[in-house]
Amino acid sequence: MRDSREMLSFDQGIKSTRSGQLSGRVGGSRTSELKQIDRYDFKKGEKLSSDQERFVRNIFNEFAENVMIHLGALLQTKAQLTLGAIRQRSYHSFVSSLPDPTAIFIFKIDAETKGLLCLDMSLSFALIDKMMGGKGASLDEIRLFTDLEKAIILKPVNKMLTAYSEAWKEVRKVESLFLNMDFNPMAVHISIPSEIMVVISFQAGFAETNGAVDVCIPFKYLKDVLPKSSFDEFLITRGTNSGGSQLAPSNIITGVEAAKIPVIVELGRAELLFQDLLYIEVGDCIKLDTEVTSPMKLKVNDRTKFLGRPGIKENKMSIQITKVVTEGDEEFE
Numbered sequence: 001m002r003d004s005r006e007m008l009s010f011d012q013g014i015k016s017t018r019s020g021q022l023s024g025r026v027g028g029s030r031t032s033e034l035k036q037i038d039r040y041d042f043k044k045g046e047k048l049s050s051d052q053e054r055f056v057r058n059i060f061n062e063f064a065e066n067v068m069i070h071l072g073a074l075l076q077t078k079a080q081l082t083l084g085a086i087r088q089r090s091y092h093s094f095v096s097s098l099p100d101p102t103a104i105f106i107f108k109i110d111a112e113t114k115g116l117l118c119l120d121m122s123l124s125f126a127l128i129d130k131m132m133g134g135k136g137a138s139l140d141e142i143r144l145f146t147d148l149e150k151a152i153i154l155k156p157v158n159k160m161l162t163a164y165s166e167a168w169k170e171v172r173k174v175e176s177l178f179l180n181m182d183f184n185p186m187a188v189h190i191s192i193p194s195e196i197m198v199v200i201s202f203q204a205g206f207a208e209t210n211g212a213v214d215v216c217i218p219f220k221y222l223k224d225v226l227p228k229s230s231f232d233e234f235l236i237t238r239g240t241n242s243g244g245s246q247l248a249p250s251n252i253i254t255g256v257e258a259a260k261i262p263v264i265v266e267l268g269r270a271e272l273l274f275q276d277l278l279y280i281e282v283g284d285c286i287k288l289d290t291e292v293t294s295p296m297k298l299k300v301n302d303r304t305k306f307l308g309r310p311g312i313k314e315n316k317m318s319i320q321i322t323k324v325v326t327e328g329d330e331e332f333e
Helices: 002-018 050-075 091-097 121-131 147-167 219-225 231-242 252-258 274-278
Strands: 079-090 103-110 113-119 177-182 196-206 209-218 263-266 296-300 303-313 316-324
Touching (some): 050 079, 050 121, 050 196, 050 219, 079 091, 091 196, 103 121, 103 147, 113 147, 121 147, 121 196, 196 219, 263 303, 296 316
Antiparallel strands (some): 079 196, 103 113, 103 177, 296 303, 303 316
16 A cells, blocks of 8 residues: 555656656655756857857958948048957847847848848947038937938948958858848847857947947858868968968958048138128139139148149149148148
Protein backbone atom coordinates (compact mmCIF):
# COMPACT_ATOMS: atom_id res chain seq x y z
CA MET A 1 0.00 0.00 0.00
CA ARG A 2 2.82 2.36 0.85
CA ASP A 3 4.56 1.59 -2.45
CA SER A 4 1.43 2.41 -4.42
CA ARG A 5 1.07 5.79 -2.67
CA GLU A 6 4.67 6.67 -3.43
CA MET A 7 4.22 5.62 -7.08
CA LEU A 8 1.10 7.80 -7.34
CA SER A 9 2.96 10.78 -5.88
CA PHE A 10 5.86 10.23 -8.31
CA ASP A 11 3.47 10.15 -11.26
CA GLN A 12 1.90 13.40 -10.12
CA GLY A 13 5.36 14.94 -9.91
CA ILE A 14 6.10 13.98 -13.51
CA LYS A 15 2.80 15.46 -14.72
CA SER A 16 3.49 18.68 -12.85
CA THR A 17 6.99 18.86 -14.32
CA ARG A 18 5.60 18.58 -17.85
CA SER A 19 3.32 21.54 -17.15
CA GLY A 20 6.31 23.64 -16.12
CA GLN A 21 6.28 23.26 -12.32
CA LEU A 22 7.68 20.88 -9.69
CA SER A 23 5.34 20.22 -6.76
CA GLY A 24 4.10 17.51 -4.34
CA ARG A 25 6.05 14.49 -3.14
CA VAL A 26 8.75 12.99 -5.29
CA GLY A 27 10.33 9.86 -3.87
CA GLY A 28 8.89 10.65 -0.44
CA SER A 29 10.29 14.26 -0.21
CA ARG A 30 8.49 17.57 -0.69
CA THR A 31 9.87 20.52 -2.70
CA SER A 32 10.27 23.66 -0.62
CA GLU A 33 8.85 26.01 -3.29
CA LEU A 34 7.42 26.06 -6.79
CA LYS A 35 10.01 26.48 -9.56
CA GLN A 36 9.30 27.80 -13.06
CA ILE A 37 11.22 26.16 -15.90
CA ASP A 38 12.85 28.76 -18.17
CA ARG A 39 13.43 28.11 -21.84
CA TYR A 40 17.02 28.41 -22.98
CA ASP A 41 17.64 30.56 -26.05
CA PHE A 42 20.43 28.82 -27.97
CA LYS A 43 20.98 31.96 -30.08
CA LYS A 44 22.34 33.72 -27.00
CA GLY A 45 25.60 31.88 -27.58
CA GLU A 46 26.09 33.50 -30.99
CA LYS A 47 28.32 36.52 -30.91
CA LEU A 48 31.04 38.18 -32.92
CA SER A 49 34.53 36.91 -32.27
CA SER A 50 37.21 39.44 -31.36
CA ASP A 51 38.57 39.32 -34.94
CA GLN A 52 35.08 39.75 -36.43
CA GLU A 53 34.39 42.72 -34.19
CA ARG A 54 37.71 44.29 -35.29
CA PHE A 55 36.65 43.79 -38.91
CA VAL A 56 33.30 45.46 -38.23
CA ARG A 57 34.91 48.34 -36.35
CA ASN A 58 37.42 48.89 -39.16
CA ILE A 59 34.71 48.83 -41.85
CA PHE A 60 32.45 51.27 -40.04
CA ASN A 61 35.30 53.60 -39.09
CA GLU A 62 35.88 53.88 -42.82
CA PHE A 63 32.13 54.33 -43.32
CA ALA A 64 32.24 57.29 -40.93
CA GLU A 65 35.19 58.80 -42.81
CA ASN A 66 33.35 58.39 -46.13
CA VAL A 67 30.18 59.97 -44.76
CA MET A 68 32.12 63.02 -43.57
CA ILE A 69 33.67 63.43 -47.04
CA HIS A 70 30.42 63.01 -48.98
CA LEU A 71 28.19 65.08 -46.70
CA GLY A 72 30.83 67.74 -46.15
CA ALA A 73 30.94 68.36 -49.91
CA LEU A 74 27.16 68.17 -50.26
CA LEU A 75 26.26 70.42 -47.32
CA GLN A 76 29.22 72.79 -47.69
CA THR A 77 29.86 72.52 -43.97
CA LYS A 78 31.78 70.32 -41.56
CA ALA A 79 30.17 66.93 -41.00
CA GLN A 80 31.17 64.82 -37.99
CA LEU A 81 30.43 61.10 -37.49
CA THR A 82 32.06 59.19 -34.65
CA LEU A 83 31.78 55.43 -34.20
CA GLY A 84 30.45 54.37 -30.82
CA ALA A 85 29.18 51.01 -29.56
CA ILE A 86 28.78 47.79 -31.56
CA ARG A 87 26.06 45.66 -29.97
CA GLN A 88 24.13 42.48 -30.68
CA ARG A 89 20.40 42.61 -30.03
CA SER A 90 17.28 40.83 -31.17
CA TYR A 91 15.46 42.67 -33.93
CA HIS A 92 12.42 43.25 -31.71
CA SER A 93 14.58 44.63 -28.90
CA PHE A 94 16.27 47.09 -31.26
CA VAL A 95 13.16 48.52 -32.93
CA SER A 96 11.41 48.71 -29.54
CA SER A 97 14.25 50.91 -28.24
CA LEU A 98 13.83 53.49 -31.03
CA PRO A 99 11.77 56.63 -30.31
CA ASP A 100 8.51 57.06 -32.19
CA PRO A 101 8.94 58.82 -34.59
CA THR A 102 12.41 58.00 -35.93
CA ALA A 103 13.59 58.53 -39.50
CA ILE A 104 14.17 54.91 -40.60
CA PHE A 105 15.60 54.18 -44.04
CA ILE A 106 15.41 50.59 -45.26
CA PHE A 107 18.15 49.65 -47.71
CA LYS A 108 19.00 46.58 -49.72
CA ILE A 109 22.38 44.95 -49.05
CA ASP A 110 22.00 41.99 -51.41
CA ALA A 111 19.18 39.97 -52.95
CA GLU A 112 18.25 38.37 -49.62
CA THR A 113 19.39 40.89 -47.00
CA LYS A 114 18.09 44.26 -45.85
CA GLY A 115 19.51 46.73 -43.36
CA LEU A 116 18.31 49.81 -41.49
CA LEU A 117 19.79 53.30 -41.33
CA CYS A 118 18.17 55.20 -38.46
CA LEU A 119 18.54 58.96 -37.88
CA ASP A 120 17.30 61.13 -35.05
CA MET A 121 14.41 63.30 -36.23
CA SER A 122 16.24 66.42 -35.02
CA LEU A 123 19.28 65.42 -37.06
CA SER A 124 17.10 64.72 -40.11
CA PHE A 125 15.46 68.15 -39.97
CA ALA A 126 18.90 69.76 -39.62
CA LEU A 127 20.01 68.03 -42.84
CA ILE A 128 16.85 69.19 -44.61
CA ASP A 129 17.30 72.76 -43.36
CA LYS A 130 20.92 72.81 -44.58
CA MET A 131 19.91 71.38 -47.95
CA MET A 132 17.35 74.19 -48.27
CA GLY A 133 20.00 76.84 -47.66
CA GLY A 134 19.50 77.27 -43.92
CA LYS A 135 22.04 77.06 -41.10
CA GLY A 136 21.30 73.42 -40.31
CA ALA A 137 19.07 73.98 -37.28
CA SER A 138 16.45 71.51 -36.13
CA LEU A 139 12.78 72.15 -35.33
CA ASP A 140 11.55 73.04 -31.86
CA GLU A 141 8.66 70.58 -32.24
CA ILE A 142 9.26 67.22 -33.93
CA ARG A 143 6.77 66.17 -36.62
CA LEU A 144 6.69 63.87 -39.65
CA PHE A 145 8.18 64.93 -42.98
CA THR A 146 6.17 66.57 -45.71
CA ASP A 147 6.36 65.06 -49.22
CA LEU A 148 8.89 67.72 -50.22
CA GLU A 149 11.05 67.04 -47.16
CA LYS A 150 10.96 63.29 -47.92
CA ALA A 151 12.39 64.00 -51.37
CA ILE A 152 15.07 66.35 -49.98
CA ILE A 153 16.32 63.99 -47.23
CA LEU A 154 16.92 61.22 -49.74
CA LYS A 155 19.91 63.03 -51.25
CA PRO A 156 22.08 62.97 -48.08
CA VAL A 157 20.77 59.48 -47.23
CA ASN A 158 21.86 58.15 -50.62
CA LYS A 159 25.27 59.74 -50.02
CA MET A 160 25.46 57.79 -46.76
CA LEU A 161 24.52 54.56 -48.54
CA THR A 162 27.24 55.24 -51.11
CA ALA A 163 29.67 55.66 -48.20
CA TYR A 164 28.44 52.31 -46.83
CA SER A 165 29.19 50.54 -50.12
CA GLU A 166 32.64 52.14 -50.36
CA ALA A 167 33.52 51.06 -46.81
CA TRP A 168 33.06 47.38 -47.77
CA LYS A 169 35.17 47.43 -50.93
CA GLU A 170 38.23 45.86 -49.24
CA VAL A 171 36.09 42.92 -48.08
CA ARG A 172 33.46 42.35 -50.79
CA LYS A 173 31.49 44.22 -53.42
CA VAL A 174 28.38 45.81 -51.92
CA GLU A 175 25.86 47.97 -53.76
CA SER A 176 23.48 49.27 -51.11
CA LEU A 177 20.17 50.56 -52.49
CA PHE A 178 17.50 52.66 -50.77
CA LEU A 179 14.16 50.82 -50.64
CA ASN A 180 11.74 52.60 -48.32
CA MET A 181 11.30 55.15 -45.53
CA ASP A 182 9.22 54.88 -42.36
CA PHE A 183 8.78 56.72 -39.07
CA ASN A 184 7.11 54.09 -36.87
CA PRO A 185 9.76 51.60 -35.65
CA MET A 186 7.17 48.92 -34.87
CA ALA A 187 5.85 49.07 -38.44
CA VAL A 188 9.22 48.23 -40.02
CA HIS A 189 9.70 44.52 -40.70
CA ILE A 190 12.94 43.35 -42.29
CA SER A 191 13.41 40.31 -40.08
CA ILE A 192 11.63 38.06 -37.58
CA PRO A 193 11.47 39.50 -34.02
CA SER A 194 13.94 36.97 -32.56
CA GLU A 195 16.57 37.44 -35.29
CA ILE A 196 19.93 38.55 -33.89
CA MET A 197 21.08 41.87 -35.34
CA VAL A 198 24.34 43.81 -35.09
CA VAL A 199 23.68 47.47 -34.25
CA ILE A 200 26.47 49.95 -35.00
CA SER A 201 25.89 53.29 -33.26
CA PHE A 202 27.37 56.67 -34.17
CA GLN A 203 27.31 60.15 -32.71
CA ALA A 204 26.78 62.65 -35.52
CA GLY A 205 27.07 66.40 -35.86
CA PHE A 206 25.91 68.27 -38.96
CA ALA A 207 25.95 72.07 -39.05
CA GLU A 208 24.34 73.23 -35.76
CA THR A 209 22.75 69.95 -34.63
CA ASN A 210 24.01 66.75 -32.96
CA GLY A 211 22.26 63.41 -32.78
CA ALA A 212 22.45 59.63 -33.04
CA VAL A 213 22.79 57.48 -36.15
CA ASP A 214 22.34 53.68 -36.05
CA VAL A 215 23.06 51.06 -38.70
CA CYS A 216 21.33 47.70 -38.13
CA ILE A 217 22.49 44.59 -40.03
CA PRO A 218 21.57 40.88 -39.59
CA PHE A 219 24.15 38.96 -37.59
CA LYS A 220 23.99 35.90 -39.87
CA TYR A 221 24.84 38.10 -42.87
CA LEU A 222 27.94 39.52 -41.17
CA LYS A 223 28.99 36.08 -40.00
CA ASP A 224 28.92 34.78 -43.59
CA VAL A 225 30.61 37.71 -45.36
CA LEU A 226 33.38 38.72 -42.94
CA PRO A 227 36.82 37.30 -43.84
CA LYS A 228 37.71 33.97 -42.24
CA SER A 229 41.33 35.01 -41.73
CA SER A 230 42.48 36.88 -38.65
CA PHE A 231 42.24 40.66 -38.73
CA ASP A 232 46.03 41.06 -38.48
CA GLU A 233 46.55 38.74 -41.48
CA PHE A 234 43.96 40.74 -43.41
CA LEU A 235 45.80 44.01 -42.73
CA ILE A 236 49.12 42.52 -43.84
CA THR A 237 47.57 41.14 -47.02
CA ARG A 238 45.78 44.38 -47.79
CA GLY A 239 48.92 46.41 -47.16
CA THR A 240 50.93 44.15 -49.47
CA ASN A 241 48.34 44.30 -52.24
CA SER A 242 47.74 48.03 -52.06
CA GLY A 243 51.36 49.02 -51.40
CA GLY A 244 50.14 51.80 -49.13
CA SER A 245 49.12 52.52 -45.59
CA GLN A 246 47.22 49.77 -43.86
CA LEU A 247 45.12 51.95 -41.61
CA ALA A 248 44.38 55.12 -43.60
CA PRO A 249 41.19 54.94 -45.75
CA SER A 250 42.39 54.66 -49.34
CA ASN A 251 39.67 56.84 -50.80
CA ILE A 252 40.09 59.93 -48.62
CA ILE A 253 42.45 61.72 -51.03
CA THR A 254 40.32 60.77 -54.03
CA GLY A 255 37.19 61.97 -52.26
CA VAL A 256 38.74 65.31 -51.28
CA GLU A 257 40.04 65.89 -54.79
CA ALA A 258 36.56 65.21 -56.22
CA ALA A 259 34.77 67.49 -53.73
CA LYS A 260 33.06 70.49 -55.32
CA ILE A 261 33.89 73.88 -53.79
CA PRO A 262 31.75 76.95 -54.56
CA VAL A 263 33.81 79.72 -56.16
CA ILE A 264 32.26 83.20 -56.50
CA VAL A 265 33.68 86.23 -58.31
CA GLU A 266 32.43 89.46 -56.76
CA LEU A 267 32.26 92.51 -59.05
CA GLY A 268 31.29 94.84 -56.23
CA ARG A 269 28.63 95.69 -53.71
CA ALA A 270 25.84 98.21 -53.34
CA GLU A 271 23.26 99.17 -50.76
CA LEU A 272 19.71 99.99 -51.81
CA LEU A 273 16.58 101.01 -50.01
CA PHE A 274 13.93 98.34 -50.16
CA GLN A 275 11.58 100.92 -51.71
CA ASP A 276 14.09 101.51 -54.55
CA LEU A 277 14.45 97.76 -55.04
CA LEU A 278 10.72 97.42 -55.70
CA TYR A 279 10.86 99.79 -58.68
CA ILE A 280 13.99 98.48 -60.42
CA GLU A 281 13.37 97.69 -64.09
CA VAL A 282 15.36 96.24 -66.96
CA GLY A 283 17.92 98.78 -68.13
CA ASP A 284 18.35 100.54 -64.75
CA CYS A 285 21.91 100.93 -63.44
CA ILE A 286 23.14 100.18 -59.92
CA LYS A 287 26.29 101.94 -58.79
CA LEU A 288 28.80 99.56 -57.17
CA ASP A 289 31.41 100.44 -54.54
CA THR A 290 34.36 99.48 -56.79
CA GLU A 291 36.17 101.21 -59.64
CA VAL A 292 36.33 99.72 -63.13
CA THR A 293 40.10 99.30 -62.74
CA SER A 294 39.83 97.68 -59.29
CA PRO A 295 40.66 93.95 -59.08
CA MET A 296 37.75 91.60 -58.55
CA LYS A 297 37.51 89.39 -55.47
CA LEU A 298 37.38 85.63 -55.94
CA LYS A 299 35.75 83.96 -52.92
CA VAL A 300 35.92 80.36 -51.77
CA ASN A 301 33.25 79.43 -49.22
CA ASP A 302 32.52 83.15 -48.73
CA ARG A 303 36.16 83.96 -47.89
CA THR A 304 38.26 86.13 -50.25
CA LYS A 305 41.16 83.96 -51.37
CA PHE A 306 42.30 85.57 -54.65
CA LEU A 307 42.24 88.83 -56.57
CA GLY A 308 42.04 88.97 -60.35
CA ARG A 309 40.93 90.75 -63.46
CA PRO A 310 38.13 89.73 -65.87
CA GLY A 311 38.68 88.28 -69.30
CA ILE A 312 37.47 85.78 -71.87
CA LYS A 313 38.92 82.33 -72.51
CA GLU A 314 37.55 79.85 -75.03
CA ASN A 315 34.51 82.10 -75.55
CA LYS A 316 33.66 81.94 -71.83
CA MET A 317 33.88 84.60 -69.14
CA SER A 318 36.88 84.01 -66.93
CA ILE A 319 39.11 85.63 -64.31
CA GLN A 320 42.90 85.77 -64.29
CA ILE A 321 44.45 85.47 -60.82
CA THR A 322 46.72 88.40 -60.00
CA LYS A 323 47.19 87.91 -56.26
CA VAL A 324 46.78 85.18 -53.63
CA VAL A 325 45.17 86.68 -50.51
CA THR A 326 46.35 85.39 -47.14
CA GLU A 327 45.05 86.05 -43.66
CA GLY A 328 46.22 89.46 -42.53
CA ASP A 329 45.91 91.16 -45.92
CA GLU A 330 43.46 94.06 -46.19
CA GLU A 331 41.35 92.18 -48.72
CA PHE A 332 41.06 89.07 -46.47
CA GLU A 333 37.54 88.55 -45.04
